[in-house]
Amino acid sequence: MKIGIGNDHVAVEYKNEISKYIQEKYGYEVMNFGTDSTERFNYPIAGEAVANAVITGEVDKGIVICGTGVGISLAANKVNGIRCVTCSEPYSARLSREHNDTNMLAFGARVVGIELAKMIVDAWLSGEYEGGRHQVRIDMLKDIEKKQK
Numbered sequence: 001m002k003i004g005i006g007n008d009h010v011a012v013e014y015k016n017e018i019s020k021y022i023q024e025k026y027g028y029e030v031m032n033f034g035t036d037s038t039e040r041f042n043y044p045i046a047g048e049a050v051a052n053a054v055i056t057g058e059v060d061k062g063i064v065i066c067g068t069g070v071g072i073s074l075a076a077n078k079v080n081g082i083r084c085v086t087c088s089e090p091y092s093a094r095l096s097r098e099h100n101d102t103n104m105l106a107f108g109a110r111v112v113g114i115e116l117a118k119m120i121v122d123a124w125l126s127g128e129y130e131g132g133r134h135q136v137r138i139d140m141l142k143d144i145e146k147k148q149k
């Protein structure tokens, strides 16, 4: 399993801590698409980069972090095929995998503490898409994308 991770200047420490956590706990490879500097860095760059890596298959899933998790998730969700959830608790993170087949997770370094962030990551990584009745809704999301072209 390969995880792409991205962040802006607000979330450099969170990116490093979460990358280390995923590598040590799960043994997954983590590819860094974010900034390593605390100089101002515009979140759409990292959101789009991770999203593209998910869509091309360069990574299996993506995690993006900015101050609130909002801006970077909005950027990711602009890429066709991305379903990025912004979470500040683990319940929605797990359900977003089980029901919505999310392929990206976002959270805010200014919103959740690092230990809660790890719980959100755990819930999201361990959640498995259930398919079945949920697939028709995922297909409807894809139809919306097709109509935009």
Ligand code: RB5
Pocket: 008, 010, 043, 066, 067, 068, 069, 070, 071, 072
């Ligand atoms: C940067 O100040 C901040 O706007 C950004 O990290 C993020 O919270 C945007 O949604």
